[in-house]
Amino acid sequence: MKIEIVKEIKVEGGGYQQMKLESAVNLEPSTCDEIIVGDILDYTNNKGQVFQQLVSKLKYNGIINLSGISLDIICNEYNNGQLTPYEMTELLYNGKTSTDTLYGIINMCQHYGLEIILEDITQYKYIVSAKKVKNE
16 A cells, blocks of 8 residues: 555545545554655654654555655755745744754654665755665
């Protein structure tokens, strides 16, 4: 099963079943080949706990994809005069309960035993893909 976690269900496409976070955490363990999380974790109160629940839904060799606004990039752009205070506020706090950095997300993935297979920053957003591997 491939799922995309969304705030609101839209027209499905791309071979992913869209579902809200509440439904995803109630899936049976080890049922997902791939989970697209996007920036949903930025809107949760218990980021680590929710992430751990999502990792448990992955099969071995399953992939989890995360993206979001990178706090360190936003701060650097603001300090360099590339963003106004209003733009910075909109990017960081637009209904979010938290914001992270690329390296914070990588550390979280590694903490839960995932292998990083892709890490990138484009403009203000981080992108991380990680694979669930068997511990030997």
